[in-house]
Amino acid sequence: MTGIGSAGDRSILRALAGLGLTVLLATDVAAGTDAAREAAVEAARAGDGAAAIVELERLHRSAPTDPAVLADLVVVLRNEGENERIVEWMEGRAPASLPDYAHMSWAGALRDQGRFADAADVLADSRHAIGPRAHLLYAAALAESGFPDQALEALPAPGTPGLDADEHTLMAYVLRIAGEPRAALRAARHALDAEPGLEDALRQRILALSGVGAAGSARRLADANPGLMSAELHATLVNDHLAAQLREALRERLRRERAGQMARRDEPVEEVLESLQVARLGMDPGGTAFRRNTHDQIFVLRELGRHAEAVALWEGLEDRDAAPPYVRRAVADGYLATREPERAGEMYAALIGESDSPDASLLTSRYFSLIEAEDYAAAAEVLERLVDETPIWLRVPEERPADTPNWERVGVEQLQAMDRAYRNRADQADAMLAERIRRAPANADLRNAHARVLRWRGWPQASVEATQLAELEAPEAADTRLNHAANARDLGDFARWEQELETLERDFPRNSRVRTLARQWEDRGRPAIRGEVEYGRTSGPDDQTGLTGDRDLRTELRLDSPWSRRNHLRAFALHRTEQGEYDDRWLRQDRVGVGLEWEALRRNAWVRLDADRQDSSQLGLAMGWSHWLNDHWNYSLEVDSRSLHTPLRASDAGLDGERLNGSVFWRASERLSAYGGLSLLRIDDGNRRVSATAGATRRLHASAHHVTEGGVDLFAERNSQPGGPYFNPRHSASGSLRLEHDWLTWRDYDRSLTQEFRVSAGMGYQADFGSAAIGDAGYHHRWQLGPRWSLHYGVGASTRVYDGDREQRYYLQAGFEGRF
Incomplete structure (x- = not known):
């Protein structure tokens, strides 16, 4: 067995000694780090945060896996306001990598940097362990991230133990931006109860007051604490207050409308507009309050009908794309009203x-x-x-017995009917509106629309009756009064027209239909001019001269004075010429005349004195009368002692003619009409020329830009003394079918171009020569140059048989009409 003092034992001891030294050294290092960390924290508490940060960063670099060092570094950095450095240090780290006590500092730094969603992620799990303060900060980050409902769920209740005045202030802020201004008021009150002079809490109270609709109280409280609100926030309060005033002004306007106070109904809204304009002068042009104030002004200008001003204000804005829908809607209405x-x-x-x-x-x-x-x-x-x-019906709660009618649908159906009228199908519009009135007889809008369509159909008396029924429901409505005025115009009741227009201009000065009626009334006070010219060439047998000569020229120029408002009279001057080339010799009638015309109540009378320019001693007297008996029947009478209907060759032979004429016109509607006339021309040579005409016109097709009509025209003439120096058969007649088409090729409100096509074909008869085919074709342009001036011109060709020889006539026409 090996002894303790052997070489092997000594190696083991050395190994064990080395291991023990490492453990002792590691323990010493950890203890040193903790001591250094705690010393750094104490330095931060003592106010030397910069030194603490330097030490904690050094410790973190030497012990990068020590979570306590990193956590204390985050807390100290937060206390020193070094949010960017916190974000930099913690980028990419999971919340679980840091002790919970540092999560509040971490989340707070992220929130201050605008990274609200990341701040909420940090506290999503740890808030339960940290307590109410963490729930509050988490809720704030959620609300600022655009999740108000989740924020309200996470938010602790006001008065929760452990929350101080600053935290109740934050709670008030969260509740306010999450759409709960009343609860925000309670939270702000908790904060102010705990610390009465806390400015942030007072600021949140003011903003919450504005949020609950007490904008006036909020503004007064802000004004009582000068300097409390920033200039931008104070401007926002001013806007809120003015917005509340506007809502009340709109309610007051509606009340005045219902009370019939039309002339004063806009006054409350105009006062708010003036306040907005004054307030805007003191706002920062680059601020959001300035932009909102401008938006609100645009809306108010639209409400007042001042559309051109609204559009001008809009076009002066730089950031138009960010405008809310209510502003862009107001601007769109402005463009529509200003004809864009x-x-x-x-x-x-x-x-x-x-x-x-x-x-x-x-x-x-x-x-x-x-x-x-x-x-x-x-x-x-x-x-x-x-x-x-x-929908026709609106769904109602289950406790209600049945669905209720959707009155918005009535307006849509009214528009359906009016759409037919806009497409030149007033007959269909008439029928549709009559049916809807049967179902909703008390609806004034439907009755006024019906009255308007009846007038468009040429039935002003029927329109009067419809308007009177609308008046029973809405006597002060603009549409009712506009119908009264327009009907008075069409019926020639000029005193009523002027009276209605005077009150309409007072009560609805910016209404476009009122302005149109006013312009039409003003036009009666303007001098007018009208001119026509027609030049023709006739080809036939070489040895014959046509009915109108080889060449012919007709001109007419009329000047009218303004209408007298008092007695409805106007003076006029008339210059007419008729020329024809017969056998290489030009024959000419050249008349000038002056006269007086009266018009009122669908009656018209005139008298004219004229003379030949070559022989002023040869005076003529002409008189005429016309009367619309009702919406369908009109008759007219005329007598002329020296008529231009006397043939040129008869005049060249020294003959004059006296003409008597009567005509009747029947108009069922715009779709069907007929006429008839009878005239007697007594020529000095004893000849009595009796002429009769009759015809009818039927609309065949109509759409928005096209109208096609067909008709028949009949003519018959008898001379008591046939022969003589002018075309004078014993009797003659003709009958033809006519087709006309108008194409509205271009229109821009008061300006338009219409192309007119006309063709007719039939048979003509002349005593002693029998019957032969006749025809006519024409093509014209008619320009409406504005509300007061028009121009037309065209070409045509016709074929007739006279004395058995066929003639072709080609002609040019032009004319104009206008008011100065």
């Missing part, structure tokens, strides 16, 4: 795309933007969606 439907439509479309279930009013606005942009196909798609997504 394409821009409005783009904004409406974007708003619709942002919503899973856009409201009916937004889809309606989109519809009108497309109608005004002349995109009727896309408008039809929007209307179809509007109908599909607006």
